[in-house]
Amino acid sequence: MRWIDWAVCIAFLLYMVWTGLRRGKDAKSLEGYYAGNRKIPWWAAGLSVMGTQISAVTILGLTSQAHETDMGFVQTYFGLPFAMIVLSIFMVPMYRSRALLTAYEFLEGRFGPATRALASLGFLVFRCIAIGIGLYAAAVVLSQMLGMPMWTAVVMIAALATLYTVVAGVVGVVWSDVRQMAIIGLGLLAVLGILLAHLLPHLSLRDMLEVCGAAGKLNPVSVQPESVEFVPRTLADVAAGVGEKSFWEQKYNLWAGLFGGLFLHMSYFGCDFSQAQRMLTSKTVHESRLALLLSAFAKVPLQACILFLGVLIWLFYAVEGGPMLFRPEQIRAAQEPQHAARMAEMQQRYDQATAHRRELLLALAAGPEDAAHHPRLAEYQAAVADVAGIRKQARQLVGDPKDDDDTNFIFCRFAFDHLPPVVLGLIIAAIFAAAIASSAAEMNALSAATIVDLYRRWIARRRDERHYVFAGRVATFLWGAFAAVSAMTLAGGGSVIETINRVGSLFYGSLLGVFALAALVRRAGAWAGALSFVLGLCTVFAVHLTLKVEFLWYNVIGCVAVVVYGWLISRFEPRRSAAA
Amino acid sequence: MAQAPLVPDHDGAKRPEEPQPPLGSWPKFYLLVALVHVAVVAALIVFSNAYRIPVVPR
Numbered sequence: 250m251r252w253i254d255w256a257v258c259i260a261f262l263l264y265m266v267w268t269g270l271r272r273g274k275d276a277k278s279l280e281g282y283y284a285g286n287r288k289i290p291w292w293a294a295g296l297s298v299m300g301t302q303i304s305a306v307t308i309l310g311l312t313s314q315a316h317e318t319d320m321g322f323v324q325t326y327f328g329l330p331f332a333m334i335v336l337s338i339f340m341v342p343m344y345r346s347r348a349l350l351t352a353y354e355f356l357e358g359r360f361g362p363a364t365r366a367l368a369s370l371g372f373l374v375f376r377c378i379a380i381g382i383g384l385y386a387a388a389v390v391l392s393q394m395l396g397m398p399m400w401t402a403v404v405m406i407a408a409l410a411t412l413y414t415v416v417a418g419v420v421g422v423v424w425s426d427v428r429q430m431a432i433i434g435l436g437l438l439a440v441l442g443i444l445l446a447h448l449l450p451h452l453s454l455r456d457m458l459e460v461c462g463a464a465g466k467l468n469p470v471s472v473q474p475e476s477v478e479f480v481p482r483t484l485a486d487v488a489a490g491v492g493e494k495s496f497w498e499q500k501y502n503l504w505a506g507l508f509g510g511l512f513l514h515m516s517y518f519g520c521d522f523s524q525a526q527r528m529l530t531s532k533t534v535h536e537s538r539l540a541l542l543l544s545a546f547a548k549v550p551l552q553a554c555i556l557f558l559g560v561l562i563w564l565f566y567a568v569e570g571g572p573m574l575f576r577p578e579q580i581r582a583a584q585e586p587q588h589a590a591r592m593a594e595m596q597q598r599y600d601q602a603t604a605h606r607r608e609l610l611l612a613l614a615a616g617p618e619d620a621a622h623h624p625r626l627a628e629y630q631a632a633v634a635d636v637a638g639i640r641k642q643a644r645q646l647v648g649d650p651k652d653d654d655d656t657n658f659i660f661c662r663f664a665f666d667h668l669p670p671v672v673l674g675l676i677i678a679a680i681f682a683a684a685i686a687s688s689a690a691e692m693n694a695l696s697a698a699t700i701v702d703l704y705r706r707w708i709a710r711r712r713d714e715r716h717y718v719f720a721g722r723v724a725t726f727l728w729g730a731f732a733a734v735s736a737m738t739l740a741g742g743g744s745v746i747e748t749i750n751r752v753g754s755l756f757y758g759s760l761l762g763v764f765a766l767a768a769l770v771r772r773a774g775a776w777a778g779a780l781s782f783v784l785g786l787c788t789v790f791a792v793h794l795t796l797k798v799e800f801l802w803y804n805v806i807g808c809v810a811v812v813v814y815g816w817l818i819s820r821f822e823p824r825r826s827a828a829a
Numbered sequence: 830m831a832q833a834p835l836v837p838d839h840d841g842a843k844r845p846e847e848p849q850p851p852l853g854s855w856p857k858f859y860l861l862v863a864l865v866h867v868a869v870v871a872a873l874i875v876f877s878n879a880y881r882i883p884v885v886p887r
Contacts, residue, residue, distance in 0.1 A: 323873070330866035334859045462880030470870070470877040503874075538855070545862050549869050620882060627885040 257674025269413030295543030300426030315559025328510030360778025381735030411729030509801025758807020
């Protein structure tokens with residue numbers, strides 16, 4: 250990276266950290282440290298909701314996912330605006346009626362201390378897995394692309410995030426999220442402009458869409474499910490190759506996005522405290538609602554744009570020619586003597602295949618007819634598949650057999666090879682900022698759950714406010730250290746954003762179910778709350794271990810199971826008193 | 830000015846209960862959010878159908 254890019258990147262990160270640090274004076278009580286004294290304007294809280302969700306893996310993973318497959322991932326967000334409306338109607342007044350410091354405090358008022366402790370512990374367990382995965386994913390890409398040791402990138406991200414979160418708490422998190430969103434918007438717009446400037450001399454906008462569509466790169470929505478068989482297959486059947494693929498096995502389609510996505514996002518934004526915390530920080534109920542609804546308006550178009558950027562990067566490489574390998578360690582391995590002969594032959598095939606694909610792509614674009622009716626369409630589609638096939642073979646030859654996926658490296662490779670000075674610095678700063686801001690939000694939420702739900706509730710009940718704020722800062726620091734250590738010990742590949750959603754879906758649905766039980770079954774008491782939550786988690790894990798069902802549906806299963814179990818158990822409980 | 834009622838916190842502390850604002854124009858606003866989203870999804874479906882070109886066997 251050039252010195253000017255380093256300067257831009259470092260200057261922005263220092264500005265972002267300073268923005269967080271200078272808000273430290275507001276964090277003199279737990280109310281200030283974890284709820285920002287409930288003075289944060291709605292637009293800042295709303296941008297923070299979006300900023301916390303957009304981690305480094307969103308930028309790296311989504312663009313690369315569209316490059317490798319298509320834009321279908323956008324369907325995951327189709328349920329989000331409806332989820333935000335439901336949360337605005339039901340959850341915001343529920344949380345704001347008692348001026349809570351964590352979401353799980355509400356459960357104690359409704360179901361007693363056991364349910365609160367279980368929900369809070371569940372959140373701590375899931376979030377501490379996710380914080381490690383997110384930090385690892387960002388650090389592994391940045392360290393390889395910048396040529397620095399993995400631990401340096403991990404420590405850099407974790408240290409900066411911990412620094413301002415320890416000092417300023419949630420206020421620092423929110424205002425640094427606002428800066429993060431600004432630089433992400435600016436950086437992605439710059440990349441879009443650069444891609445279009447490269448492509449427009451070769452292809453019109455319509456031609457671009459047609460050749461990408463012919464290569465199967467668009468397809469943002471699948472209305473028709475691949476199967477209407479509603480009985481799920483068992484994993485044993487799948488392994489034996491028996492039975493017909495069921496409706497529940499298709500990862501991305503309109504229906505999974507609308508219904509599974511609705512439950513996933515209700516759980517994530519309403520019950521995962523790294524997000525639900527924003528509902529507690531705004532000045533009024535109105536402002537909390539507006540903060541949520543900002544995402545309802547902006548999220549789907551934003552994610553569609555990020556995915557479309559990935560498609561344009563694919564088109565850029567198809568027109569200008571691109572590398573066969575994207576991951577630096579695989580490129581180095583390809584130069585080793587034992588692979589040299591085989592890789593040279595593969596590179597030659599790859600160059601021929603990409604040249605052939607380019608020729609056909611331009612022919613399709615130049616033809617008077619639509620790409621769908623062009624006589625060379627089948628040849629073009631075969632050439633697209635050939636290029637992808639050769640890339641896969643090359644990765645398998647030189648990559649680690651357990652982790653040869655290069656999905657998360659494609660966007661960075663493009664940025665390093667083709668972005669001009671300053672813009673590259675902006676993009677690297679945006680990726681670092683996203684990693685730092687997401688980690689900071691998670692650390693603050695983990696610290697809040699640790700101190701408010703566990704330490705203050707069970708261990709040190711009658712201490713003064715200064716003691717709890719100090720304990721909160723210590724907990725934030727320890728969670729930052731934990732995140733760094735777990736990121737350095739993790740290993741894994743694939744699309745990390747999907748991994749996080751998959752792990753989260755095992756837990757989120759049941760958590761949402763407990764809040765739904767509180768709202769829907771008035772009779773449900775302490776036993777119903779705690780037992781149904783545990784049984785709901787067991788049900789989701791049982792489905793995960795035995796049936797072939799895609800992860801978005803786990804949220805629906807968990808939520809419905811908890812409400813049903815809770816309702817059944819409540820039939821055997823003594824009737825709750827009105828005061829409870 | 831009337832003092833907001835106090836509700837017991839589960840940790841024993843007292844915090845003021847926030848008044849619940851009237852619904853006002855929120856239902857219309859929710860409807861607007863939902864309609865805008867339906868329009869975005871419909872636009873994406875139209876876009877998807879316009880550029881969905883199935884793989885042709887050679």
